[in-house]
Amino acid sequence: MNAPLPEAVKKSVLLNGLTPEMRDKLLKDAQRRSYREGETIFLQGDPARAVFIVLNGFIKLSRLTPNGSEAVVAILGRNRSFAEAMVLRGTPYPVSAEAISDCTVLQIDGARLRQFLLENQEFAIGLLASTFVHLQGLVDQIERLKAHTGVQRVAQFLADLSDAVAGPAEVRLPYNKRLIAGHLGMQPESLSRAFARLRKHGVEIEADKAMIADIAELRMMAMD
Known part of the structure; x- marks a missing residue:
């Protein structure tokens, strides 16, 4: 080589x-x-x-x-x-x-x-x-x-995309939403519902980007 x-x-x-x-x-x-x-x-x-x-x-x-x-x-x-x-x-x-x-x-x-x-x-x-x-x-x-809800799985997935410890963060979805759903053991429609539920936790999805108001809060929610 x-x-x-x-x-x-x-x-x-x-x-x-x-x-x-x-x-x-x-x-x-x-x-x-x-x-x-x-x-x-x-x-x-x-x-x-x-x-x-x-x-x-x-x-x-x-x-x-x-x-x-x-x-x-x-x-x-x-x-x-x-x-x-x-x-x-x-x-x-x-x-x-x-x-x-x-x-x-x-x-x-x-x-x-x-x-x-x-x-x-x-x-x-x-x-x-x-x-x-x-x-x-x-x-x-x-x-x-087994232990986490669909919303928690999605929250953890998004949080893992960033190295930020706290505060706002913007991350790029690394692959399409159908694959994200399969990776998380979800149906695509369940993933869409999870994204919608995360809005009240300060997460906005636009095309292939996720804007997170407070990544520390997102990580905490994923672990609860």
Whole structure:
């Protein structure tokens, strides 16, 4: 791989902890691949031959249910990796991956990753940490679905888009509202109702932007 990696990606959970020499060895034949919005990266059931790190943009992981509908498993942004467990186990991808914005990913050959894992204990620790991040994300998602109302889920989603601690904030919705609804385990009409109910808490939605009067209040409401 010729082009240098973005500095932040080097600190991703998967690569963090590796020395520059070890990282260069792992990524020797890694490829940057660009996808346009709507393009498929792989399909559910395809052989798992590579691991991916998102360099920019957003990736949707989804699974077809027995009745043929789509269940959004995760939406991953910059620096997140995916497909590690399937590559290590040699099993097919249990989900489909689709670009939901123009994006670039770093594709790491699965055979190289497995060999590198056998040769480097430090990388094994990083891989376990990466898998834990995915697991923790699923646990958090289940907790939100079980314990929080739809309005609370939307409030938390909006609050997480900003680094502001208190006061007014303006955030851009990172992808379309249908995907936001699927990510939060809601129907699109339920998302619209949640946006409407958040107006009395100082949240106004205009196209792909959310204006928040007091983000500290929004976070508090999301946790109540």
